[in-house]
Amino acid sequence: MGVMLKINGESHEVDVDDDTPLLWVLRDVLGMTGTKFGCGAALCGACTVHLDGAPIRSCITTVDSIGDSAITTIEAIGASPAGRQVQQAWLDLEVVQCGYCQSGQIMSATALVADNKAPSDADIDNAMSGNICRCGTYARIREAVKHAAAAHAGEAK
Amino acid sequence: MLNIAARPREASGLSRRSFLTAGLAAGGGLLLSLTLPKFVGAALAADGPFAPDAFIRIGTDGAVTLVMPQVEMGQGTYTSLPMLIAEELEVDLAQVRLEHAPPDDKLYGNPLIGFQVTGGSTSIRAFYEPLREAGASARSMLVAAAAQMWGVDPASCQASKGLVSHAASGRQAGYGSLAEQAAAIPVPKKVALKPVDRFTLIGTPAKRLDAAGKVNGTATYGIDVKLPGMKIATVAACPVFGGKLKSVDDAEALAVKGVRQVVKIEDAVAVVADHMGAAKKGLAALKIEWDEGPNAKLSTDELVRQMEAAAAGPGVDDKKVGDVEAAEHAAAQTVKAVYQMPFLAHTTMEPLNCTVHVRPDACEVWVGSQVLSRAQATAAEVTGLPPEKVTVHNHLLGGGFGRRLEIDSVTQAVKIARQVDGPVKVVWTREEDVQHDIYRPYYYDQLSAGLDAQGKVTSFRHRVVGSSILARWAPPAFKDGLDSDAVEGAAGPYGFANLHVDYVRHMLPEGFATGWWRGVGITHNAFMVEGFIDEVAAAAKADPVAFRRDLLSNDARARGVLDLAAREAGWGTAMPARSGRGVSLLLGFGTYMAQVAEVTIAKDGTVKVPRIVCAVDCGIVVNPDTVKAQVQGGIVYGLSAALYGQITLKDGRVEQSNFDNYQALRIDEMPRVEVHIVPSREAPGGIGEPSTSGIAPAVVNAVFAATGQRLRQLPIDPDRLKGA
Ligand code: FES
Ligand code: FES
Numbered sequence: 109m110g111v112m113l114k115i116n117g118e119s120h121e122v123d124v125d126d127d128t129p130l131l132w133v134l135r136d137v138l139g140m141t142g143t144k145f146g147c148g149a150a151l152c153g154a155c156t157v158h159l160d161g162a163p164i165r166s167c168i169t170t171v172d173s174i175g176d177s178a179i180t181t182i183e184a185i186g187a188s189p190a191g192r193q194v195q196q197a198w199l200d201l202e203v204v205q206c207g208y209c210q211s212g213q214i215m216s217a218t219a220l221v222a223d224n225k226a227p228s229d230a231d232i233d234n235a236m237s238g239n240i241c242r243c244g245t246y247a248r249i250r251e252a253v254k255h256a257a258a259a260h261a262g263e264a265k
Numbered sequence: 266m267l268n269i270a271a272r273p274r275e276a277s278g279l280s281r282r283s284f285l286t287a288g289l290a291a292g293g294g295l296l297l298s299l300t301l302p303k304f305v306g307a308a309l310a311a312d313g314p315f316a317p318d319a320f321i322r323i324g325t326d327g328a329v330t331l332v333m334p335q336v337e338m339g340q341g342t343y344t345s346l347p348m349l350i351a352e353e354l355e356v357d358l359a360q361v362r363l364e365h366a367p368p369d370d371k372l373y374g375n376p377l378i379g380f381q382v383t384g385g386s387t388s389i390r391a392f393y394e395p396l397r398e399a400g401a402s403a404r405s406m407l408v409a410a411a412a413q414m415w416g417v418d419p420a421s422c423q424a425s426k427g428l429v430s431h432a433a434s435g436r437q438a439g440y441g442s443l444a445e446q447a448a449a450i451p452v453p454k455k456v457a458l459k460p461v462d463r464f465t466l467i468g469t470p471a472k473r474l475d476a477a478g479k480v481n482g483t484a485t486y487g488i489d490v491k492l493p494g495m496k497i498a499t500v501a502a503c504p505v506f507g508g509k510l511k512s513v514d515d516a517e518a519l520a521v522k523g524v525r526q527v528v529k530i531e532d533a534v535a536v537v538a539d540h541m542g543a544a545k546k547g548l549a550a551l552k553i554e555w556d557e558g559p560n561a562k563l564s565t566d567e568l569v570r571q572m573e574a575a576a577a578g579p580g581v582d583d584k585k586v587g588d589v590e591a592a593e594h595a596a597a598q599t600v601k602a603v604y605q606m607p608f609l610a611h612t613t614m615e616p617l618n619c620t621v622h623v624r625p626d627a628c629e630v631w632v633g634s635q636v637l638s639r640a641q642a643t644a645a646e647v648t649g650l651p652p653e654k655v656t657v658h659n660h661l662l663g664g665g666f667g668r669r670l671e672i673d674s675v676t677q678a679v680k681i682a683r684q685v686d687g688p689v690k691v692v693w694t695r696e697e698d699v700q701h702d703i704y705r706p707y708y709y710d711q712l713s714a715g716l717d718a719q720g721k722v723t724s725f726r727h728r729v730v731g732s733s734i735l736a737r738w739a740p741p742a743f744k745d746g747l748d749s750d751a752v753e754g755a756a757g758p759y760g761f762a763n764l765h766v767d768y769v770r771h772m773l774p775e776g777f778a779t780g781w782w783r784g785v786g787i788t789h790n791a792f793m794v795e796g797f798i799d800e801v802a803a804a805a806k807a808d809p810v811a812f813r814r815d816l817l818s819n820d821a822r823a824r825g826v827l828d829l830a831a832r833e834a835g836w837g838t839a840m841p842a843r844s845g846r847g848v849s850l851l852l853g854f855g856t857y858m859a860q861v862a863e864v865t866i867a868k869d870g871t872v873k874v875p876r877i878v879c880a881v882d883c884g885i886v887v888n889p890d891t892v893k894a895q896v897q898g899g900i901v902y903g904l905s906a907a908l909y910g911q912i913t914l915k916d917g918r919v920e921q922s923n924f925d926n927y928q929a930l931r932i933d934e935m936p937r938v939e940v941h942i943v944p945s946r947e948a949p950g951g952i953g954e955p956s957t958s959g960i961a962p963a964v965v966n967a968v969f970a971a972t973g974q975r976l977r978q979l980p981i982d983p984d985r986l987k988g989a
Contacts, residue, residue, distance in 0.1 A: 125522045128542035136497050136540030141489035142482020144663075145541070146614055147695045151924040154614065182482035195480045202472065202890055205898055207479030208614040208663030214480060233933035240924060242614045242664050244901025245894070246935035 111171045115140070116184035126172035131155045133171055134181060142182035142211050146240065153239030154208070156215040157181045163219040165238075182211040190222035190260050197256035205243035213239050217253050225261040227253060321350060321403050327427060327441025329354070330362045344473045345887045346392055352466045353400030353459060355424040356440070363474060365659040393887075393949050394458075401456040403447075410446035411438050461885065461946055470890035475661070487633035487660040488618045488692060495620065495688040496525060498681060499544040502533040502701050505557040505917035507776020510534060512554045518547040527551070530680045537685055541692055560774050560917040565608070565707070568914070572709035572771050576603075576730045580767030581746040584756065587763035589715075592724035596715030600804045604712060604793040605978040607911035609705035609782055610919075610927060615663020616698045617674040620690040621682035627654045628679065629688075633662035635669040643672045647679040666902065667781030670738070671703050699927050700919040704912055705782030706731040706751075708789050709771075712797040715763075720805030722816060724763035727755045727794065732779045733770045746770060753786030754958075757794040758852040760818040777914075783902055784954030787853035792979065795849040795962030800975060809848050809966065810836055822882050822947070823852060826859040829880035829941055834861035840971075841865075843988065847966025849959040854951030856883040857943075860900075862936075862963035866971050870983030874904060874936045874964055879956060881940065884947035892952050893940045899956030900938055905930040907961035911980050 110121040113133065122137050129148075134140045134157070146154030148167045155167040158180040185191035194217045197203075204210050213236070220227055220235035227235070232253050241249070322330040331347050347361050404424050411429035412419035415436055422431050430437035478484035503509060513534050515527040523543030528535040536547035593599060620631040621644070628648045634640045637657050645652040662669055678691040693701070708731040715724040729751050736743035747768055755766045773779065782788065802812035810831045817823050827850050831837075840846060844865045851858055863876040879896055886892055909928035913920045921927040965976040972986055 124540065124542065125546070127546075128540070132540045132542035135489075136542070139491055140482075141485070141491070144614075145488065145616065145692070147924050148545070149695070149923055149925070152614075152695075186481055198480045199472075199476055202470075202476065202894065204473065204476050204479040205894060206614065206662060206664045207475070207484055208486060210479050211482050237931045237933045240614070240929045240931060242612060242666075242902065242905075242929060244898035244930070244935075246901065246930075246932040247897050247938060248894070249932060250935070 112176075113171065113174060113179060114176060115179045116181060117178075122171070124171060127170045129167050130157070130169045130171055130174065130179070131166040134166060140181055140183055144208055144211050146209065146212070150238075151240075152209070152212070153216060154212040156212040156239065158185075158215060158219060161219065161222065163216050163235075182215060185215060185218055188218065188222070189263060190256070191218045193256040193260040193263070194218045194221055194252070197252040197259065201248050201252040201255060203245050203248040203252050205241075205245055209239060209241045209243070210245075213241065213245075213249055217249070217256065220253065221257045221260050225257060225264075227257050321354070321399055323403065323407075323440050323444040323447070325441050325444055327360075327439045327444075328362060329356050329360055329427070329440070330364055332364045344471060344475065345891055346396060347474060348466050348471055348887055349393060349396040350400040352464060353397045354404050356427045358466065358471055358474065360427055361474070393885075397458050398456060401458055402453055405453050405456050406447040406450045407440055407443045409450045410443040413450075414438070414443075414446065467885070467887050468889065471888055473891075484661055486615050486663045487620070487631060488615055488663065488690075490620045490631040490660070490690060492620070492622070492631075492688045495690055496537045496539065496685065497541045497544050498528070498535045498537040498685075498689050498691045499541060499548055499694055500533050500535040500677065500681070500691055500697060501548055501551070501553065502677070502697065503555045503557070504700065504919075505555065505560050506563065507560045507774065508532065508558040508917070509556040510553070511556040514552040517550040517552075521547045521550060526685065528681050528684045530677070533677060535681045535691065537681075537689055544692075545694065557917060558776070560776060563774060563777070563917040564915050565913045568707060568771075568773075569605075569709060572707065572730050575769045575771050576709055576711055576728060578769065580728055580769045583747060583749075583752040583766040583768055585765050586761065587724075589724045589726055589763045589765045592763040593713075593715045595717075596723055597718040598716040598804060599713060600716070600797075600801050601711070601713040602797055602800060602977055604708075604710045604796055606705075606708045606789055606792060607913070607979060608707045608779070609906055609910045610699050610702040610912050610921070611664075611666045611668035611705075611782060612695075612699060612924070612927060612929065613662070613664030613666055613668050616693045616695055617668070618690060618692040619675045619678035620688060621678045622688035623648055623679065623682045623685075626650075627656070630655065630657045630675065630679070631660065631690075632657065632675060633660040633669060634672070634675070635662070635665050635667075636672060639672045640675045643676045644679045647676060648683065666783045667705075667785070668702065670781050673701075673703065695924070696922045699912075699922050702912070703778045703780035705785060706734065706771075706779040706789075708751075708793070710789075710793045712793060714797070714801045716801065716805055720807055722761065722801060722805075724765075725756060725759070725761040726765045727790075728767050728769060729755055729790070729793075730769040731771055731789070732773045734779055734781060734785060736770070737778060738780065750786040752790070754790040754851060754853055755794065757790075757798065758820060758823045758850060758857070759798075759813075759816040760820075761816075783899070783957045784853065787851060787954065788903070788958040791849060791851045791853070791958040792961045792965075795851070795959070796965050796975075796977060799847070799962070799966040799969065803969070808837070813848070813850055822857045822943075822945075823850065825943055826850070826857045826880040826882050829943065830859035830861050830878050833880065833939060833941055834863070834876075834878035836861060843867075843971050845967045845970025845972075847963045847968070847970055849962040849966065851955060851959050853955050853958055854953075855948065856881060856950030856952060856955045858882075858955045858959050860956070860959040860963040862960065862967045864964060864967040864971055866968065866986050866988070868988065870986035870988070872908065872964070872968060872981055872983065872986065873934075874967075877936045877938045877960070877963070879938065879940050879959075880943065881952075881955070882943035882945050882947075883950040883952050883955075884945050885949045886942060886945075887949065889942060892942060895952045896940045896956040897938045899954060899958075900960045901930050901935065903957035903960035904934075904936070904964065906957075907964050907979055907981060908934075909980050
């Protein structure tokens with residue numbers, strides 16, 4: 109008997125223990141490796157995905173807690189206007205270094221940009237300080253969030 | 266490896282010119298391969314088979330493929346190395362495709378180090394000429410092929426954007442159509458490289474070639490490897506360094522859904538499962554008994570006591586200039602201090618992992634490594650297979666910082682995989698990663714300086730005390746008891762008339778190892794020297810910037826960055842209460858750098874660093890955007906360590922475990938970093954590491970300016986800074 113999950117618009121039935129964190133189902137069971145493992149303890153943000161549009165840490169979210177909420181991962185975030193703008197801003201401002209944290213950064217940033225047209229520095233600190241980047245791309249992340257928000261706000265008009 | 270990086274080149278006396286060969290590529294077209302001269306440790310490099318895919322391949326369809334000898338771990342190599350080739354080959358960067366190189370020291374060895382390694386900020390320095398020569402040679406062969414075909418003088422032909430053209434007759438031909446003929450043209454003995462002022466690509470902020478996959482989740486790191494039938498394993502090594510596995514009760518673990526197997530090796534247990542969730546749950550269910558061995562009582566306090574005692578004993582001389590004793594005797598004032606830096610973990614964002622498939626007659630390894638040929642060698646050793654039966658597939662690295670210059674996790678994964686039927690991906694938890702790192706050494710350094718009555722420095726002593734990375738990692742480079750990396754930069758960029766630098770090796774207990782950490786030698790010495798020089802300036806009642814400038818004799822590049830950083834930072838202007846500015850200056854990896862940090866100290870002693878001004882002279886800049894990114898990133902890495910980083914041992918175990926107690930700087934703590942690049946035509950210097958080295962001393966010096974507290978030990982202890 110499996111758990112049903114709605115991921116990126118598709119339903120998946122997975123046969124794992126109820127208390128299995130979503131992260132491992134995504135990565136190891138379904139092969140969606142864009143979502144990253146960094147700490148396993150909600151400390152780094154690398155595993156961030158959206159649950160009904162809100163950013164969550166998939167490493168501590170057990171599959172039995174999800175119900176029929178819609179999960180969105182980095183693989184599909186470009187399909188949303190905010191996600192697309194965030195990805196574009198990340199490319200335009202050359203944010204990435206090793207890139208390993210960036211799936212999580214982009215998921216956190218997209219959730220912010222989707223409902224904040226002009227995030228202040230404090231808003232960005234709030235939304236993004238759960239995401240560690242050991243390569244230290246923070247300055248460009250901040251700029252890129254602002255660019256993406258402006259582009260998204262412009263598009264929505 | 267910072268020293269073995271820089272020194273053997275001069276010592277070797279070998280020609281720097283690399284050896285180019287050309288031939289027909291497997292599927293037709295031109296293949297240009299480049300064999301780089303070896304410099305150190307010939308024994309490190311085994312004779313491998315000729316791999317017909319080296320460096321530059323131009324297909325008959327015109328596709329240009331570059332095989333990357335250096336790995337990408339965030340530093341932008343996969344953009345800057347192609348720029349070097351593309352500049353001379355006359356192709357657009359967008360036309361270029363990249364491939365990871367397979368392990369082969371002969372073909373892909375780092376010319377500054379002697380085997381295939383990415384580290385020590387050497388990528389650009391090592392490949393600046395060889396790759397441009399390779400590009401220029403290929404271009405001149407393509408031009409020659411076109412000229413032959415058209416029966417014209419090659420000098421009357423032009424190469425640009427992947428085309429050769431002959432203006433007089435209006436003819437042109439794409440590189441693809443010329444590739445096969447070009448393969449028959451002899452490789453030119455000498456090619457003219459473009460003068461700096463004709464560069465069209467080098468020096469421009471070219472876009473990263475590896476960015477797209479990194480924003481949409483498709484970039485593949487070692488941890489993302491997917492293979493049919495692959496299992497996932499996670500592992501617990503003996504928590505006490507050097508300890509062994511005594512026994513394990515795995516009944517409950519094997520009952521966990523998805524767990525397939527429990528594998529025992531001499532010092533660790535692994536749980537093999539369908540997915541990491543099951544593997545972790547299984548691991549937690551194991552009842553393990555360890556034989557803790559001789560280090561069961563080991564503690565940081567004990568190790569520091571050992572270093573303190575060693576510091577009082579004899580050292581091995583690195584530099585002796587003038588007569589320090591006499592100068593000290595005559596000094597009006599002597600300043601003495603002990604500076605200490607803690608053990609540090611790397612915590613690369615991507616936890617260590619390695620995927621291995623062992624078959625009776627072959628072994629395959631999937632990993633992201635800074636030392637591919639070593640990964641291959643250890644797999645061969647563990648399996649007993651000849652190296653040519655071991656295939657290593659390299660991947661993007663989710664951070665390296667020196668951690669992936671080690672192969673301990675590869676060795677362990679192969680040992681586990683030998684007992685597993687089919688491929689297995691061994692993934693370390695973050696806890697395992699923090700507690701079984703190969704740590705940046707603890708350093709316990711003694712410094713002293715003599716001053717005359719006018720406050721001029723008359724002598725300088727620096728005794729470096731710490732474990733030797735070089736002796737473990739590259740034994741041939743450890744000579745006569747001197748670790749040349751540990752003393753790198755131990756006298757700063759200054760010219761002292763009377764100078765004594767020596768080294769005392771601290772022997773670590775078996776099983777506890779230290780390793781490279783983003784710029785080891787300089788990172789440590791820049792903190793010691795620049796913190797101490799600031800003290801000496803204070804003793805001389807001199808301004809820290811002016812005092813350093815006076816010590817610089819005639820070093821125009823060092824003065825250049827110092828003055829630039831001071832000017833841009835507004836050095837000397839007033840700061841609010843409990844705020845201050847501090848400066849650091851260094852020469853490392855061929856790069857000069859000055860940083861001015863601004864700090865504000867809260868009442869509870871918390872240090873905030875709102876602004877850093879950094880002036881850098883790293884010679885010719887290949888990609889200014891990468892330089893800025895590397896400076897910013899290096900500062901974050903160094904500031905994380907200065908504010909929070911320390912690994913401590915108690916009862917033979919590491920006390921830290923994850924990002925809650927081994928913290929990393931977060932976006933809300935990110936200073937405004939202003940990077941000023943000095944235009945230069947000097948040889949390119951390294952850029953991955955200097956800013957990590959210069960940040961901690963700039964910050965502690967700023968703390969002194971703000972509070973009068975001299976911090977001689979990292980990480981910064983806020984308790985010492987509490988105040989009104
Ligand atoms: S892996 Fe989930 S927050 Fe770090
Ligand atoms: S880009 Fe490497 S950890 Fe963020």
